Amino acid sequence: MNIAIASGKGGTGKTTVATNLAFYLQHHAKEDVALLDCDVEEPNCHLFLKSVCLETKKVILPVPSLDPDKCTGCGKCSEICQFAAIACIKGKVLTFPELCHGCGGCILACPAGALSEQEREIGTVETGTSGKIKTVYGQLRVGEAMSPPLIRAVKSHAQNGQINIIDSPPGTSCPVIQAVKGCDFVLLVTEPTPFGLNDLSLAVEMVRVLGLPFAVGINRSTIGDEKVREYCRNEKIPIILEIPEDREIASMYSRGRLVLESLPHYMEKFEKLYLQLKEVIPC
Numbered sequence: 001m002n003i004a005i006a007s008g009k010g011g012t013g014k015t016t017v018a019t020n021l022a023f024y025l026q027h028h029a030k031e032d033v034a035l036l037d038c039d040v041e042e043p044n045c046h047l048f049l050k051s052v053c054l055e056t057k058k059v060i061l062p063v064p065s066l067d068p069d070k071c072t073g074c075g076k077c078s079e080i081c082q083f084a085a086i087a088c089i090k091g092k093v094l095t096f097p098e099l100c101h102g103c104g105g106c107i108l109a110c111p112a113g114a115l116s117e118q119e120r121e122i123g124t125v126e127t128g129t130s131g132k133i134k135t136v137y138g139q140l141r142v143g144e145a146m147s148p149p150l151i152r153a154v155k156s157h158a159q160n161g162q163i164n165i166i167d168s169p170p171g172t173s174c175p176v177i178q179a180v181k182g183c184d185f186v187l188l189v190t191e192p193t194p195f196g197l198n199d200l201s202l203a204v205e206m207v208r209v210l211g212l213p214f215a216v217g218i219n220r221s222t223i224g225d226e227k228v229r230e231y232c233r234n235e236k237i238p239i240i241l242e243i244p245e246d247r248e249i250a251s252m253y254s255r256g257r258l259v260l261e262s263l264p265h266y267m268e269k270f271e272k273l274y275l276q277l278k279e280v281i282p283c
C-alpha cells in the first residue's frame with residue numbers, strides 16, 4: 001500500500017504530515033510502516049524521525065562514452081535520444097551526461113559500436129530505522145539535475161504487506177510525477193491562501209491526468225480565506241485533514257521534533273486521517 005504525500009509548492013507542511021502519519025501508523029495503529037523520502041534535493045524526514053542509518057548505497061546512471069576512433073558520424077545516436085543528451089554536429093558527437101536518463105538507446109542504435117556505458121554517480125540511497133519504522137531517503141548530489149532515477153531507487157524499497165508513505169518533492173514537475181506514479185492514494189497538502197490554491201489546482205490537474213485517487217489536507221487551516229475549501233467543494237474533492245495554525249507546531253518543527261511526540265492532543269487528527277484513509281484504500 002503506497003500513500004504519497006505531495007503538494008503543489010514547498011513549505012506547506014507536507015513533511016510534517018508524512019512524518020507524523022508514519023509515527024501514528026506505527027505507534028498507535030500498530031501498522032508496519034516505511035517512510036520513503038523522495039524529496040531527494042532536500043530530504044529531512046529522517047531528521048524528524050531520528051532515524052539510524054544502516055546502509056548507504058550509491059546510485060549510478062549508465063551514460064554513453066564515445067570511442068572517436070570507431071565513430072563514423074552517422075548521427076543515429078542523436079536521432080534516437082529524446083532528451084537531447086547526445087548530439088552529432090557536422091559528423092562530430094557531443095555528449096551531455098547531465099541530461100542523460102541512462103536509457104541506453106543510443107548505445108543500441110550505434111551501428112559502429114562506438115558507444116559504451118560509463119558509470120555516473122547521481123546520489124545515494126540511505127536506509128535505516130526509527131524504532132520499528134523503516135526509513136529510506138535519497139540524497140541527490142549537489143548540482144545534479146537528474147533526480148527521477150534516484151527517486152525510482154528510493155521507491156524500489158516499497159514492500160507489499162506494509163504501508164509505504166512516500167514523501168514527494170514539491171511542485172508538479174517530472175520528479176513529483178516519478179514519486180506519485182503508481183501510488184494507491186495521494187494526499188495533497190496545501191494552505192488556505194491564494195498561492196496555496198493556485199498550486200493546489202495544478203497538483204489536482206496532475207493527479208487527475210495520472211488517474212490517481214486523491215484528497216486534500218489543509219495545513220495552517222485557521223489562516224487565510226475560504227477559497228481552498230470552496231474550490232474543493234466545487235471540484236468534489238474530499239478534505240480529510242485540517243491542522244490549525246499553531247505556534248507550538250512551528251516551534252516543534254524548528255527543533256526537528258514530531259508534533260505527535262510533544263503535542264499529543266493532535267493524535268485525534270491523525271487517527272481521523274487514518275480512519276478516512278482506511279475507508280478509501282483497504283489497508
Ligand code: SF4
Pocket residue numbers: 062063064080081082083084085086099100101102103104105106107
Ligand atoms: S542513454 Fe538514452 S538518454 Fe542517454 S544519451 Fe543515450 S539515448 Fe540519450
Ligand code: SF4
Pocket residue numbers: 066070071072073074075076077078088093109110111112113114115
Ligand atoms: S551512432 Fe555511433 S557511429 Fe553514428 S554518430 Fe553516433 S556514435 Fe558515431
